[in-house]
Amino acid sequence: MCSLIVYYPMSDPPQAPRSILSKKTSLDLDAVFQYTSSNKDYTTREVVTRHEYFDERTTPTMADNNFKRLFHPRSVTVIGVSHDLSKGATAFLHALIKMGFSGPIYPVHPHLSEIMGLKTYTRVIDIPHPVDYAIIGVPASSVPEVIKDCADKGVRFAQIFTSGFHEVGTRQGAELQRKIVDVARGKVRILGPNCMGVYYPKARFGFDADHPVQAGNVSFISQSGGLAINFIERGASECIWINKLVSIGNACDLKVTDFLADFSTDPETRVVGIYLEGLRMGEERRLFNLIKQMAPIKPLVMWKAGHTEAGARAAMSHTGSMVGSFEMWKFIIRQTGGILVNNMDEMVDVISMYLRAPLPEGKSxxxxxxxxxxxxxxxxxxxxxxxxxxxxxxxxxxxxxxxxxxxxxxxxxxxxxxxxxxxxxxxxxxxxxxxxxxxxxxxxxxxxxxxxxxxxxxxxxxxxxxxxxxxxxxxxxxxxxxxxxxxxxxxxxxxxxxxxxxxxxxxxxxxxxxxxxxxxxxxxxxxxxxxxxxxxxxxxxx
Amino acid sequence: MCSLIVYYPMSDPPQAPRSILSKKTSLDLDAVFQYTSSNKDYTTREVVTRHEYFDERTTPTMADNNFKRLFHPRSVTVIGVSHDLSKGATAFLHALIKMGFSGPIYPVHPHLSEIMGLKTYTRVIDIPHPVDYAIIGVPASSVPEVIKDCADKGVRFAQIFTSGFHEVGTRQGAELQRKIVDVARGKVRILGPNCMGVYYPKARFGFDADHPVQAGNVSFISQSGGLAINFIERGASECIWINKLVSIGNACDLKVTDFLADFSTDPETRVVGIYLEGLRMGEERRLFNLIKQMAPIKPLVMWKAGHTEAGARAAMSHTGSMVGSFEMWKFIIRQTGGILVNNMDEMVDVISMYLRAPLPEGKSxxxxxxxxxxxxxxxxxxxxxxxxxxxxxxxxxxxxxxxxxxxxxxxxxxxxxxxxxxxxxxxxxxxxxxxxxxxxxxxxxxxxxxxxxxxxxxxxxxxxxxxxxxxxxxxxxxxxxxxxxxxxxxxxxxxxxxxxxxxxxxxxxxxxxxxxxxxxxxxxxxxxxxxxxxxxxxxxxx
Structure with missing residues (x-):
């Protein structure tokens, strides 16, 4: 059941995949993937153990994902808010108000009637208007119920800020995550759980009250909420402005490649950055094809984290990701024209230079x-x-x-x-x-x-x-x-x-x-x- | 005549010295030096060409160099001063006054009678008091004459700020440098030329009016004046305070090992840093013996620059240094317990951590x-x-x-x-x-x-x-x-x-x-x- 993702400690890499890689001069993903998927020796016990909890029954990716209402919803509900800015989804509500989001915002709270000057509703289904986007910050155990409400209400996209799912590494956490997908399937698309969601300054839509409303031409996908914030703030310091950004967390439904497909054909995106810990199963081929298609038109700058044993262990606890072999990553990213970076400095520097200078024609x-x-x-x-x-x-x-x-x-x-x-x-x-x-x-x-x-x-x-x-x-x-x-x-x-x-x-x-x-x-x-x-x-x- | 220093482009290192190095488990400097000195193949034409200008008739190192009056002179003369702070040695005079140097200062100027409130003299020999230390900032062509005056006057140490000697790569520059050594020999010891000189805050003696007067326990030798300043200022930002610092420039007389010998036995020095481009001929063995003797008592942190072809070319133009093989350096420094760093960040970080934390007992x-x-x-x-x-x-x-x-x-x-x-x-x-x-x-x-x-x-x-x-x-x-x-x-x-x-x-x-x-x-x-x-x-x- 390990499918296409291989995990091994970097200190002791197997020889066989390397020999496959080094012998090839052009890209043959089939050979690489088949080898790694058939060879069980490269799967460590830890990953096998965790793997049985991992949700595979994900919603099939729609060929024509339409993210218009995800980045630019006409209305938003925020569930799990109070008067305490440090709790639940309250900071999200504050951010929407302070950034000047133009559509109606509907806070949901079981008994308060007003928060930050806005009328609240007891449940999502009580909101008497159409809702495109839901931000969910209730405790993990209540999330499935809220998702069910969102599905009943006809909410298109639900972003789950709450953590405590697959990433905690328990059967209970994994089951809860599977339940969300089951409840939502086919009705509401899910971003997260364990994520910060969307930043789209053109619509004054974001998750942090202090983030700039100035829009630009860089789009970013991050598996870490903290590093998404880091990128926005570093970018602002460099006058690098963002078109679309998503923090995807555990990516139980919407995943890296869904957004990369969107950004790769988006005329308002000149360059795409990704902070990645691990892919969903079966996502590799699509990712590499997308990079290859995109590279001649715009570059993909990728920071692939968790490439050491300790980093991989942390990635598993962070977003429940299995990180894959870094040797394989390096080889494949280079073959497809992607740009691999090792930290946020390199990410910001490469993007800044790409946007502001012609490409060099040599190394002198x-x-x-x-x-x-x-x-x-x-x-x-x-x-x-x-x-x-x-x-x-x-x-x-x-x-x-x-x-x-x-x-x-x-x-x-x-x-x-x-x-x-x-x-x-x-x-x-x-x-x-x-x-x-x-x-x-x-x-x-x-x-x-x-x-x-x-x-x-x-x-x-x-x-x-x-x-x-x-x-x-x-x-x-x-x-x-x-x-x-x-x-x-x-x-x-x-x-x-x-x-x-x-x-x-x-x-x-x-x-x-x-x-x-x-x-x-x-x-x-x-x-x-x-x-x-x-x-x-x-x-x-x- | 290439003696012990070998130069070759790093892009094409010779195989033989490597094999000598890799086969040895303990240090055998004789084998390494004999090999490199006997093998003319490793000398590039450029170095041979420049080499003929290089001064070899240097003053023999005194076994018991006494630097007390170099770091703490009882009186100082500054030659080549005016009212313009950006010219000649004027900024040095300004620095001594502003730092509060306690001894008498005698500016020398051909016709002005007073500068910065101090009585000036027409020539060094006109000063009616004993002088320990001279700072020289006159044009290169006039330096030999001034050195002769210093020798006649009985000045112990003369520091030459002026550049335009061996480092310009012309026969004229090399001859001028040789002339200085000839004129000074046995009477006045020379620091430089092309250097910033001494910083010894205990005596409020230094070369920059803004440098701190707080003294510490780090000593530093720098072949670059700019990087000496950089180290002092970076240090101050980190609350790393200096005991003794010298900027040695072309090192036509006093050289790296003279100061290392002094610092290695100095009870007020806990750690020594060096920024080095190249050694004087025959200096290697002494350097490595000093590091080896010193390492069990205090660490030497060395930034060895000019280790690439372009860096070596620049080092030749900067301080007239031939940089040697970096492979050999790395091997020998490690064998003798020295710590090699690659930039100023690493230099400051290693020293800061050494001074403030116990040594680690492992890598976890x-x-x-x-x-x-x-x-x-x-x-x-x-x-x-x-x-x-x-x-x-x-x-x-x-x-x-x-x-x-x-x-x-x-x-x-x-x-x-x-x-x-x-x-x-x-x-x-x-x-x-x-x-x-x-x-x-x-x-x-x-x-x-x-x-x-x-x-x-x-x-x-x-x-x-x-x-x-x-x-x-x-x-x-x-x-x-x-x-x-x-x-x-x-x-x-x-x-x-x-x-x-x-x-x-x-x-x-x-x-x-x-x-x-x-x-x-x-x-x-x-x-x-x-x-x-x-x-x-x-x-x-x-």
Whole structure:
């Protein structure tokens, strides 16, 4: 009954699947899946034990899932609310009101008549108007009854915030989850349980009162509610705005591939991110086909978690997920043009760079830095992360020497601007020279904020004016060639004034669309990953 | 003439030295050095070409270098000053005055009679008092003449800030550097050229007016002035205070091993950090012997830069260094008990943890986290970086369930505190339970600052009081067992209020000696490196 998902400790991976994988040059999912499904040796006892509780009788996926009323419901009911913001689904109700959701909201409470100025109803079936979407925050044992009410009422989508189902690892929890699916089947589609639900700022529909109402072109699927929130907030800090986001939790009905299918054809989505712990059984093939279809049009950036034994154990307790072999994942994602990332930094960085810069056409970077040690160690970091740092062309080096004197600096690549970095004009001109060198595919500029702030204080310069000059110069550089231009906003001091200046520059760079990073490692990783995607596109298009 | 230093592009390492290295189980430096020095194939043309300019006739190292008057001179002259803080050595003069250097300071200027309220002299030889230390910031071509004056005057140490010597890669630059050594020989010892010099806060002696005057027990040697400043400022942000620091630049006379010898026997130095690009010829054996002698008493943390082809090229332009084979470095540093790091984050993190926590006695970590996704991904990150995340003992898990309910959380390891993290008491008690589990060697606690700030705002709690409660709890946890206790101060939002709270907690944790990190990767790396050092100590002591 293990079907297609294989689990084993990463410390002791079996040899056979690897040999299948390494021998193949093109993707043959059948061979991979058949091998893993037929070979029981790779199933650990823990998974077999838990597996018997796992619900397999899921609602078949509709070919034409229509999520219009999930992301943009005409009306919403919230069940399990009180006056205490920290309990049940109350924070959801608060979020809808504060975000300015435009449709009617119907709170449900057994005896209160009003909450947050809204009339409440005793049960869902008592609401005298049509309801598209239900948010459920009642105790786990009461959820089946509420779902039955939703089905009777004709609610289209029910999102279950409550936890205490399959993920707790008990027979009781698994049975309760199965019961929900049974009660809902064919009438109401379920999101969760154990999830935060939907964030769709265009409709001012979300789950956190503080989340932005500004909409964008990134869509995100998360198996973790916390990391969904994390992505929204990190995104907002980077001026990366979201089109559609779903937190799917245990995914007892609606699952990763249902949403990926929707996002892949959505003209308002330019890039899709996924935080994934494990798939539902039988979902792999659909996932990989979707990524493959999608990759030539828009990238999928995937953070596949639970790829170590301890992570897998935690994933099982978190969303009841069996995580699968990471070796297999890596192989298949690469073959289908997906981009694998290892943490939230990489997720945000790759998306930011994809949205704001052309794809690189190679791995050779030019570096304009501040300081000798920083130049040496930046070159080390780039090379260690798979990039190339070739010497610049002789005539470019000669031209650079017209701006910065030979003594105390260098110009071969990296170029050390030393104190000349203070001048927006010289910085711009040197960056343009390096960026236009035909030997390089991308330009990285290390902008040292501590130095700028310190010099302004020491020499009595106007910080605001200088920063304005620099961000203007960076925009000129971005426009000066069709290659990625990445800025490292380097900060050493834990100082509120330096942080204020950093945030000011960062906000402006995000506004004008210059990808920026706090350190060289993050920029180099994002560039490497997009270079890999770029080469995939060249292969499939040629 | 290549002697002991071998240079080759990392992309194409020779096989022979590797085979020597991998076959040896104990350290045989003779075999390694003899092999590399006799085998001319490993010398690239570039190095040979540059090598002919390289000064070999350096002053022989004194067996008993006495650096008392270098770190704590009784009087200082500053040559090459004006009223312009951004020119020559003027900023050094400003720094001495502002830091409150207690001895007399004699500025030298050809015609001004007073600078910054101090009487100036036309030449060093005109100063009518004894001078221990000279800071030189005149143009490169004038340096030999000034050094001659220093020698005639009886100045003990001359530090040359000026660049434009061996590092520019021209015959002229190399000859100028050789000339300095010739002129100074036997009379005045030289620090640099192309360096920032000495920082010794006990004597209020340093090179930057803003650097702290608080002294500590970390000593640092840096071949980069910029990274020396970076270390001082990063250290200050972490409440890591410095005993002695030198920036040695091109190291034409005084070199890495001279200072390491001093620091290794200095009772006021508990740990030594080095940022190194390359050694002087013949210095390797002494370095490795020093590390080996020192390792059982105090650790050496080394950042060896220029380990890629591009980094090596930059190092040559920066300090005229030939960087050597990184494979050989890694092997030898490990054999001698040194700790190799790859960037400034790792340098600061390892030192912070060494100073503030007992050494780990194994690789098994307990994790107390906030949120399901964070728990899964933290376990992944720890395991990927070589740590173990074993399930906690059954009775510990049962005890945890007395604090946090089973639904929506988990307790096997990681432990997900969920919203209970808000309570300082519950956080403390759960951390103590996990920390005292005999299966784990270190405890990592993920403290989510965004959540705390947000809850305080939402529920109208007193942020200051809550933070105080939490830092008090963390101190209780630290005292609750003899194992490393590491706190991750997790922050998602780019928000000044969240940053303010983070800095407040961080300052308090640094004050009470709880190692803290901005993300799990940095904590896991520091722990791994100190575990390796701990195992080295067990081996050599048994």
């Amino acid at each position: 970077v030019g570096i304009v830095a501040f300081g000798g040690g920083t130049s040496v160690t930046t070159a080390d970091a780039c090379t260690s992360l798979g990039l190339l740092v070739p010497p610049l062309k002789e005539d470019v080096q000669d031209s650079i020497l017209k701006y910065v004197p030979e003594e105390g600096t260098f110009q071969s690549n990296p170029v050390d601007l030393t104190g000349w970095i203070l001048s927006p004009r010289i910085s711009r001109d040197v960056n343009l020279l390096v960026g236009n060198d035909s030997r390089i595919d991308a330009l990285i500029y290390i902008f040292d904020i501590d130095f700028i702030v310190k010099r302004c204080q020491l020499l009595g310069l106007n910080t605001e004016r200088l920063i304005k000059g620099h961000t203007k110069s960076m925009l000129d550089v971005k426009k000066g060639f069709r290659k990625p231009f990445l800025v490292i906003l380097q900060k050493t001091k834990d100082d509120l004034e330096v942080e204020r200046v950093r945030l000011q520059i960062r906000t402006e760079l995000n506004r004008i669309g210059v990808p920026n990073f706090p350190n060289i490692e993050r920029a180099a990783k994002a560039l490497s990953k997009l270079d890999e995607y770029s080469r995939y596109l060249s292969r499939v298009k040629s | 970590v307990g994790i107390v986290a906030f949120g399901g996704g964070t728990s899964v991904t933290t376990a992944d990150a720890c395991t990927s970086l070589g740590l173990l995340v074993p399930p906690l003992k059954e009775d510990v898990q049962d005890s945890i369930l007395k604090y946090v309910p089973e639904e929506g959380t988990f307790q096997s390891n990681p432990v997900d505190l969920t919203g209970w993290i808000l309570s300082p008491r519950i956080s403390r008690d759960v951390n103590l339970l996990v920390g005292n589990d005999s299966r784990i060697d270190a405890l990592i606690y993920i403290f989510d600052i965004d959540f705390i700030v947000k809850r305080c705002q939402l529920l109208g709690l007193n942020t200051e009081r809550l933070i105080k409660g939490h830092t008090k709890s963390m101190l209780d946890v630290k005292k609750g067992f003899r194992k490393p206790f590491l706190v991750i101060l997790q922050k998602t939002k780019d928000d000044l209020e969240v940053e303010r709270v983070r800095l407040q907690i961080r300052t308090e944790l640094n004050r009470i000696g709880v190692p803290n990190f901005p993300n799990i990767e940095r904590a896991a790396k520091a722990l791994s490196k100190l575990d390796e050092y701990s195992r080295y100590l067990s081996r050599v002591k048994s």
